[in-house]
Amino acid sequence: MSIPTNLKYSKSHEWVKPEADGTVTVGITHHAQELLGDMVFIELPEVGKTLKQKEECAVAESVKAAADVYSPISGEVIAVNSPLADEPGKINEDAYSSWLFKMKPSNPAEIDALLDAAAYTALVESEDH
Numbered sequence: 001m002s003i004p005t006n007l008k009y010s011k012s013h014e015w016v017k018p019e020a021d022g023t024v025t026v027g028i029t030h031h032a033q034e035l036l037g038d039m040v041f042i043e044l045p046e047v048g049k050t051l052k053q054k055e056e057c058a059v060a061e062s063v064k065a066a067a068d069v070y071s072p073i074s075g076e077v078i079a080v081n082s083p084l085a086d087e088p089g090k091i092n093e094d095a096y097s098s099w100l101f102k103m104k105p106s107n108p109a110e111i112d113a114l115l116d117a118a119a120y121t122a123l124v125e126s127e128d129h
Helices: 030-036 117-128
Strands: 014-018 024-028 039-043 056-062 066-070 075-080 101-105
Antiparallel strands (some): 024 101
């Protein structure tokens, strides 16, 4: 499994991509979608909602289980990937291009505190054993 090095990661398996305009794009990791299996439903947060770091903000349902998605940082939801609601299986095809939502961070320092690819790889490996 290749873990992109240009992203930051939360311990709850969300990825964060800092964008040039100061916003961030958020999704779930390949590891998370692998654990869940075939995605059948995704519930996205509302645009305009203000989230706190680690707050439940979305739900990913698969044939095996439903999992809460947590906001990796604090901020305001500025966009959601609406087509995913109709095609949640896109996450299984490529978890790193199938983003869930975009945010305007309220505390950019939280991004720096997230895991880098090496630390996230170590976390995944520790969970697999």
